[in-house]
Amino acid sequence: MRQPFLSLSFSTLITFLTGTVVLLGYFTDLPPLDGLRLRFLQWAVLLSAVALLVGVLNLARVHWSRFGEGISKALMSLAFFLGFFVALLAGGLLGIQNTVTRALVDFVIVPIEASLFVVILVVLIYALTRMVRKQLSAFNFAFLATVVLALLGSVPLPATQIPFFQGEDSPISYALRVLGTAGVRGLLIGIALGSAVTGLRVLFGLDRPSGE
């Protein structure tokens, strides 16, 4: 029988111990600790690969169960397994650098993904224009103006020169670059702080991201 409390405590202890070893090895130069940290990192990479396999296996199981849920769903799952086995055959048997695999990438994967990106582009432009319809706030206005100015500053206009816009050192470009750097730097510091604090909380068992 599963004992959630013991399981939870043991899991938290494992997380704390491994995290502490890796953190101490990262910030110190103690050889035994550093060696253990490297070993833990390698094992974690292997575990990540297994986690990927587990995820794919779960996806395949879900699609397998959909075969009995009607023709439409069965056809979709059939498409999934079709692509799945084609990739296994091409990548596994023929190899990643085989001609067939390359053709699969060139003529199937890239067209699909590029076309999806085009769809996203159109939707984004449409959404950007509609953004001001809902609410014309200072944030929206600054966002919209930045997008337009950044696009305008990235391309030199043929046979004309817009003052303050063109060129990397133009006032508009400079202002956008400096202000953008300031904003992103604040975001990066905030992300780093948040990552560190949240990570430490999880390591010490104060937060449980797995929800157990």
Place this chain on the structure above:
Amino acid sequence: MSLDFLTLDFFGSVLGVALTLLVLSYLIRDHFLLRFLLYGYVGLMAGFAVVLAFNILYPSLILPILADPIGGITQLAIPLALCSLLFLKAFPRLSPLGNLSLAFLVGVGLAALIGGAIQGTLIPQIRATIQPFDIHRQATATEERLSGLVQGLLILLGTITTLAYFHFGARPQVRGGVRRAEWIESLSRIGQLLIAIALGLIFAGLLKAGFVALIERTQALLQFVITLQRGL
């Protein structure tokens, strides 16, 4: 197995154009063929993921055991056990047994994330923010120093105001509700504008990438039409 390159290229172009049009038809409406295509695409990527994961696990876990079973198992006992337990996550009844491996993975991953965030972003970026105000900083000219000081001041203020926007400490008000301190509220308004500018720049970059993708797809379509015209 060898295929004629020109034949493969032609049929590949036809397939690519067909798939492009099929995906672009989503702008009109969603339909069965598009969903079928996207399910197949997901399956394709899942299959490649299995192949790539196997390429990692095979030489690290399986090959040593095949080469030297006893020595390999002895050497790889712990990672093998961890991977086996994690693999049990795929089976709902045995899933709790995988918590040990998951805890190990979370611990190592978080430690790597924390170390990188502190040493790779937090310290260097804070240092970069205060660096322009270092009076001992050597500068070639006063003008450049002044320019750097102004830029550093702008970036410092922008960084502080952006961080102030993420300060969510608030106090209850007499009239009800909670509100941040007034000076933090003022700073956060400026920070909000700077965040809008930063996100606007990222969004503009996304549009630029999309424009290039559109051009590439348009060129593929034109190339196919030209090929057809030449062939006809």
Place this chain on the structure above:
Amino acid sequence: METQRCPLCGQPNPPQAEVCQYCQARLRPLWADSSSAPSSPPDNQVAKRSLPPESGEPLPPGRLSGMRSQIGTEESAQAEHPPQGVPPSKGTLESEDWLEGLFSGSSEGQAEDIPAWLRSLRGDSADKAERVEEPPMHPLFSASQPSVFSQAPQSKLELEGVSPPGEGEIGSGIAQEERPVPPFEGLDTFALEGHSFPGEDKLDTSTPLTAKEASPKSSPAAPSAEEDWMSEIPPWLETLPGQEWVEEESPEKAAPPELLHAAVPPFIETEEELSEVEFPSWLDEAERSIEPQLDTLIESLSPQTTEPSMGEKTPEGGLPQATAPFQEEALIEIAGPLHGLRGVLPAEPLVAAQTRPPRPIAELLVTEKQRAQAELFLKLIEAEGKPIPPPPLKRAKPHSFWRILIFLVLLTTAAVGLVIPPFAATPQELSVAVFDAMQAVGQLPGDATVLLVVDMEGGNFAEIQATTNALLDQMMIKGAFFVLVSTHQEGVLQADRLLREVSRLNGHRYQPSSGWVNLGYLPGGATGIQALSESLVELLPYTVEGKAAWQQDRLKNIRSISDFDLILVITEDSTRARQWVEQLNGKYTASKLLFAVSAQVEPVLRPYYEANPRQVQSMLAGIRDGAIYETQAARPGWATRFWSAYLIVVLTGIALITLGSLVYSISGLGLQKSSPREGNL
């Protein structure tokens, strides 16, 4: 729900119960017929008593109603300020009626059955001596009796022209024809007045005012010498249940004799009126004759008995318990297992019985506002139980038309830009980032080894190819050997494709194995990058083709990432770019770290690039930097080819965004006018 309390154990019982559910004591008298009112719950009686008499209500039973009818308009006119706080209690009325029945009965020519003690009530002064030894009188009388000897009630007694029992008897002895009011009528009024003392508004709700409770058992008044005249109850009276006397009285009996009606004095309410009253001579004589007896009686009584102050009375009208032993001698149990016995000790202490709250009064305090609030509360409770249907989902309208329009415009302009000859020159301005990249590539030694990280998807392939074409071309020219790795599954596939395309487009003969090795996928995100940065060879010993990667001639000297001459990270994901910068920080010389990224990553990567010291040596972002690099390197490639189309598409995009925003701003203003809402601007 109404209940009746057991007289024995005091527990509540259903109103229909014959016997107590707890002690099996009988709750109703055995002889009570259907016409006799059962002992109704005391609370109910109190509730009835608490209600002020209104015009629509039935008149009080017994003689009081008759008295009211006789007095008529004169009474109502003078009683403009009746003692509203103390309406006549039913128990009081019942007691009066019980006694009144005696008088009314005597007035109907039943003189032959009237005993001697009763005749004395009519004024037979020959029985004066016996009157002193009478048993305690009816509780109401006894309740009022102590007040006779106190100050205020006595004056009231005198005001109303009635005499205490002793005086009445004296008066009746003087002249029957002149006697205006029967003595008990005066006592009746007096009893009512006695209940109107302050603090007595809350009537004794605990004491059931049944016939039993109206008996001297519950009478709190101390017995006096004047009450002894009733101590000898005749046998015929003993056989009668007290309650039935009240209930069986006919309205005719309740009315006082006619000869007394004319003598009823007007109501006197003030002391001035009192001083103007001329008392009859018989009253003065009676007063003089009774004074010695009163003095004697007062002296014989204890202070507690003679001064039944208000404080001694409980709010419910309870009286000092010192009177109980005297009264219990005359008790006759009419219910329960002790039915018929005399002088039974009360099963329930009066104190315990007096602690019940006056519930009916609380009920009467409900105001209209409270009633409305209660109704509203009930409605809310009812509404909570009813399921509220969710509002119909407002599905977003498909915007296919506008999306198709935008797509067609962009597609057309892109096609035009690709078809027409290049009309715009690539940017000639050398940016700092491009310069740094060119410098880093230019410093590469011959036969350099480059770690090429390719983290991208197929959707960004065109942009990445346009960005990195010149850079990779320059490296190929230098004869660099590439080691490919990717933290994105698809990046493994795209890395091969990218090198093939660049090689083909620029006329190189780069092939796998001879030109590059693909180490494949590196899982784990930040963990994988950190592991790679410290144990490259141990972590990825084989290529995706299954060959030993580090056994090749070009890679024999590579043991860690610091052995690479250059690291080029190609990505379109800002998170991955940040992770590579973070994890390679301190592990690799920043001057050898280059980034070729999508334009969307450039704002995120710029703080690292502009840091001091730099965390990133160079950063090529988007097709613009690629075009600049190609121009500077004089190696036109994808960026140059696409530049005209890119320019016109970007301008078209700007026009679409501006135009659409203007249109929607105007329509949005219209919307905001029609439905004003809070906005920041």
